[in-house]
Amino acid sequence: MLQAVMVEAGKIEFGQVEKPKPEDHEVLIKIKRIGICGSDIHVFHGLHPYTNYPVVQGHEVSGKIAETGTLTRRFSIGDRVTFMPQVTCGKCYPCQHGMYHICNSLKVMGFQTGGAAQEYFAVPENMVLKLPDTLSLEEGAMIEPVSVAVHALGRGGDVSGKKILVLGAGPIGNLVGQVAKGVGANVVMITDLSDFRLDMVRQCGIDFTINPEKED
Template identity: 35%
Template sequence: MLSIIVDEPHSMAVRKRPVPHPAPGEIRLRVRYAGICGSDLHIFHGKNPFAAYPRVIGHEFVGDIDAVGAGVGQHRIGERVVVDPVISCGECHACRIGRRNVCSRLQVIGVHRDGGFSEYTCVPACNAYAVPAGLPAPGAAVIEPFAVAANITHRTGVLCEDIALIYGAGPIGLNLLQVLKRVHGIRAFITDHVDERLALARQCGADADEVINTSREAIEPALAKRGAASGPTLIYDAVCHPSILEEAVRIAAPAGRIGILGLSATPSAIPQQELTRKELTLYASRLNCGMFPTVIDWISRGLIDPGRIVTHRMDFRDVAEAFELAERNPSESCKILLDFGEAA
């Protein structure tokens, strides 16, 4: 089989490797599509503090089960599944209180152990979820980033009277938009400086006056002009730049909640006075915590369409070009899928 391996920072190759055999409790997947995430780019550039090298990357993928290990029913062979990349110990404090996504011995598929950028990969059977009938494989490959969006909205809660603001119309921001608009039915603004991304936001459910190009409009007057002068009650930072969190604290409505995604190591200068004066609440969110069934239910009920953010499908052998497109051309690309082809 062929796998995409990051040998060390800035060194990536498509290389032949033996087809793996599933261990007890595992299934083997013939990968169909795998999505490129910002964290994959970070591993390639040596900017992910959790990755060990060499590593087969990729944590957003869909495929068909073609073999099972001991203890897994043969009936699962042939099942099309998506994979939750979170593997936890089940014993530490975080796991015991239901927060296994921040397990003290957390293993993330594609980060701590080999992932889905490979023709075949083995994963725990309990991490593989059946794809809803009728959902095309490209859309199924985007269930994992939808689970990330579902996790942060679960953390913050969403009230029917909320007015939300999303920073960043990338894959996570756009998925958040669908969740807020289509699942919860609230007003949600979304910002970006790329018009093409904001056009995608319109396709994901944003009204014309809910998209804000921050290269042309400052955020506070833009919100005031749109009837939200008191500030958003719910803010999500899907960009993860220190200045955004500082701005979010400043513009949030009293009693507002702020959700933070990403792993920026750069500190933010947040005045405690502002947090306390408005009694704001900050929610951090990492990966997802058991949100795959929720997202699959939303898809089955027609509430969300994961395929809307997919802009490109490229042969996995062209991964270097795909990475270049993802990094250099945000106006042309949003979610790029690597195509591993149909099983022989």
């Protein structure tokens, strides 16, 4: 199968590698869509402090189940899915209390361990999520960054009926604003120094935007 490897900062090489075989509790996903995260760009430019080369990137992903391990029960061949890209121990205090994202030995696919920039990728069944029929594969690959926005708003409490200000109109700021509106915020404003990004968030339905370099 084809695989993309970032062998060093600024250099990606494509090569043929053996197709993975899913373990008993894994599923094999035929990768269909991969998002490019801001952190991926940092890795490309050699600016990510926790990534060594060579590395296979790809952690914002959607695809279809191609094979299932002998002990898997939740998925069928052809199911459209995404997955959580964290590799955790499952034993430390954070993991035992539902906070696997701060596992004491956390690794993230595409950074500290291999990612999904290849034709097929094997993932533990418990890390895989089935996409509803209402979501496209493109939207499915956005679930990971959207989850960041959902988590951020969850930490901030109930925003129903409130006025929300988001500082920064990059992809995550844009998603935070959209999620805020989706869960009932009355008005959402986003600020940024980039008119291009502010135009994008307006296209996504954000109520008000301000470039503080140009207006008070």
